[in-house]
Amino acid sequence: MNADVIIVGGGITGSSIAYGLAQRNQRVIVLDGEDHDYRASRANFGLVWVQGKGANMPDYQLWSRRSSQRWSDFARELFDVTGQDLHFEQRGGLVFCLNDEELEARRTSLQKLHQKLGDDSADWEMIERSDVETLMPGVKLGSEVCGASLGHRDGHANPLRLLSALQAGIQKLGGTILSTRVQTIQRDGGGFSLETGRERYSAQRIVIAAGIGSQALGEQVGLGVPLRPQRGQILVTERLIPILPLPASGLRQTREGSVMIGATHEDVGFDVSTTGLAAAKLSARALRVIPALADAKLVRQWAGLRVITPDGCPVYAQSKCHPGAFIALCHSGVTLAAVHAEIIAQAIVDGELPSSLKVFNQRRFNVPQAA
Structure with missing residues (x-):
């Protein structure tokens, strides 16, 4: 199968970029991996968050602001295309x-x-x-x-609705989404050939947005990025009457009434199991803030893996040795969805990332080690 652009990774980040490309009349294929792959989007808390971002890289703060400012229009446009309400609110x-x-x-x-x-x-x-x-x-x-x-500038949205709407929008605009895992990427004339073990896909440009799997894939086209998984566990209560008009870091109420409590930051490799210790720690903090939650029933606990770079900030880059191959990585897929669909998608069409994003190039990690 041939396309103008192939997105490797169908989570919120990859789908946001693919949606923006489809809006720009690009023939897009999203290769979304397989069901048992590690998926950060499944465990997203749903915050559209600005305050405090970029303590060690102020440009990350500015980038988050740009997306936050665009989120209202972004949500409205997605509704117009798909009819899906993202439950987006931005009151602080x-x-x-x-x-x-x-x-x-x-x-x-x-x-x-x-x-x-x-x-x-x-x-x-x-x-x-x-x-x-x-x-x-x-x-x-x-x-x-x-x-x-x-x-x-802060707010929140339903991350599962966001991912569903993005993928519905991609397909409504003519894009294709397939569940298959890319094994190898090779140069093929002026473009790229991607092998899955069963099929081969070709495109003039590719975007690697495969979360924690991006490290191995990026190395094949000169875009190696040091990454580590970080486990985050989240608790969810039964549906309650509205009590939290604003989202908080680690505590928010969905429009359906459930209260989400999170999230841990655990360096445990690729372990996505849940633990009683984490549940106790998260519950204890939440009860110190809102004691009445002690009467609420917990109905779910889950864990997912964040994609963490050495400095915790996003990576956007085009390969120097394989022009046309891009990589996009972050652990703030919901917050940055609006700029991914607009600015990053347009950059892929143009074939060049804007100079304002050079600070996010993966070469910032290529610091020689002391002898």
């Missing part, structure tokens, strides 16, 4: 602080980031307990909650 987001030390540490961290940016526009503020109570009149806060940071 909270990071709860349980003592004065946490409050001051949060304030200092955000101030340092915005000083690096030379940014006078306040897109966040530190608020006291009384202000949090005003924002959340339907819930009684735990006695330890002394305040929070409020990010005005």
Whole structure:
């Protein structure tokens, strides 16, 4: 099968780029891997998040802002194409602080980031307990909650609806999605040939967006990126009456009423099992914020693997030795979906990433080791 562009990886990142390409009249094939592959999109918390992003790379903060600003139009366009509501809301987001030390540490961290940016526009503020109570009149806060940071650009969406809508949009716009795992990538004339063991697919350009599997595939076209998996576990309660009008880092209520509690950050290799220890840790923190959750039944616990680069920031690059081969990696697929569908997709069509994204090139990791 031939295409203008083949996307290797059908998670939120790969599907966002593929959707944007299909919008631009590109013949797109998405090779989505197999059912038992590790999939970060299955365990996504659903935040469209800006505050605090990019503490070690301010450009990541700016990139997250650009996507956040585009998200409303992005969600509306996807609805127009597919009829699927992403449950997107953008009224701000909270990071709860349980003592004065946490409050001051949060304030200092955000101030340092915005000083690096030379940014006078306040897109966040530190608020006291009384202000949090005003924002959340339907819930009684735990006695330890002394305040929070409020990010005005933050929001949330249903990640499963997002992935479903993206894949429906790709197909409505003429793209193809196949469940098969790419084994080898080879140069083929002016384009590329991808072998799966059963079939061969050809395209002028390819985008590797296969999550943790991108490391081995990228090495075949000069785009090796050091990656590690990081397990994140999430808890989900039964459906409750609305109590959380704003999402928070590690605590949000879906439109259906379930409360999501998360997430752990565990370096355990490729182990995607769930643990009682993680459930206890997540529950304990959530109950310190909202004690009434003690009466809610937990109905689900799951784990997934984040895609983590050495500095925790995204990677976007085109191969120098194999022009036309691109790679796109991040662990903020929901937040960045809007710019992936617009800016990254247009860059693939143009055959060149914009200069503003050079900071995200994988060559930043090629630092010689001391003898």
